[in-house]
Amino acid sequence: MERIAKFERVSEARLTEDSAHLKEAPLPIELPVRATAGSAGYDFKTPWDIHLQPGESVRIPTGLRCRIAPGWVLLIAPKSGLGFKYRLQLDNTLGVIDEDYYGADNEGHIQIQITNDSRSGKVLEIPAGKAFAQGLFVPYGITEDDEAEGKRTGGFGSTNA
Numbered sequence: 001m002e003r004i005a006k007f008e009r010v011s012e013a014r015l016t017e018d019s020a021h022l023k024e025a026p027l028p029i030e031l032p033v034r035a036t037a038g039s040a041g042y043d044f045k046t047p048w049d050i051h052l053q054p055g056e057s058v059r060i061p062t063g064l065r066c067r068i069a070p071g072w073v074l075l076i077a078p079k080s081g082l083g084f085k086y087r088l089q090l091d092n093t094l095g096v097i098d099e100d101y102y103g104a105d106n107e108g109h110i111q112i113q114i115t116n117d118s119r120s121g122k123v124l125e126i127p128a129g130k131a132f133a134q135g136l137f138v139p140y141g142i143t144e145d146d147e148a149e150g151k152r153t154g155g156f157g158s159t160n161a
Contacts, residue, residue: 004069005137007031007042010107018061018109022048027128029063032135041134044076044112050126052116057091060132065108068099068137075136076112082132086124087117090133097135100151 009029026047046060076095082088091113102108112133116124126132
């Protein structure tokens with residue numbers, strides 16, 4: 001197995017700024033881990049209790065960033081059990097953490113926005129410290145005529161695409 005990335009915590013100042021919309025203090029931030037030796041995904045745990053009525057959304061500042069080797073990307077998806085039980089969805093469908101996001105102005109802080117899309121009226125409750133999303137490292141390629149030379153500075157929407 002190739003080792004191509006390293007999770008780290010963002011600074012306390014960054015976490016505090018990005019958590020201003022949440023009312024309570026977070027649990028200590030845990031680095032994502034795989035549940036078993038055969039698991040592909042690294043579990044992201046919420047540092048806060050999450051309570052979402054059907055149709056409600058919340059942005060979860062994970063307190064994490066990830067240094068990723070060139071040629072790799074970190075994809076974020078909901079935990080499958082929560083998707084089946086509550087139709088838990090990421091608001092951008094699939095999170096894409098590019099290798100150059102680590103050096104962004106926001107410290108590369110990974111934030112995950114989720115929605116309880118329950119069609120049966122189920123309230124989604126995720127206790128602090130429980131896994132709610134998973135990250136998968138995947139290699140990517142580029143076209144033969146690619147000439148991208150831009151440098152990332154920001155986070156969400158910073159590439160103007």
